[in-house]
Amino acid sequence: MKFTSRTQAIFLGGAFSGVLSSLPYVSAGNCCCAWPISGGVVTVYLFRQSQPNLFSLDTGAIAGALSGVVGACVYLIVSLPIQYVLAPLQPEPADMFSPSSDVPPEVVALAVDVISSPFLLVLLGFTVMLLVGTVFSALGGLFGTLFLRRRRSSSSTSNGDLVPPPPGLET
DSSP states (O other): OOOOHHHHHHHHHHHHHHHHHHSTTGGGGGGGTHHHHHHHHHHHHHHHHHOOSOOOHHHHHHHHHHHHHHHHHHHHHHHHHHHHHHGGGSOOHHHHSOOOSSSOHHHHHHHHHHHHOHHHHHHHHHHHIIIIIHHHHHHHHHHHHHHTOOOOOOTTOSSSOSSOOOTTOOO
16 A cells, blocks of 8 residues: 555644644643644645645645544544553542532433543544544644645736736836
8 A cells, every 4th residue: 555645644634633632731732622723734734745736725624634534543542542541540530520419410420430431531532533623624724725825926927926016117
């Protein structure tokens, strides 16, 4: 299987967002989906390095979305061992919930079960990364396409300006 530069850009952008999303403390950047958006931008940046000609917004969005899917898979692979190693260091889940009459005890028991199981916690994170992270990675691909757009060369201008000077002021 031969990897093209496009495939490498998608895998590297996904690895960027997946690894940063799974690391403790660094994953706090996911509160505003910063890592999936950044992964989409990194994908478009690397994509542009291999393909210097202009490409459309939909190409950037598709590349970003694909890097979001790769990022979710990388998150699953990297986060699972980290959660199993850190599970004994976590506080007791029962201590995190104060008794309240607003929340039914069945819901509290379900939340405690999910939080106390590293596999279920990573599976929940993977599902969120796959659904939400893919959308925000596509958004990052759009942003990267817009911000990293190269200027078109214009044959009607002599010094590279986009708007030619008015008649009579030409040098």
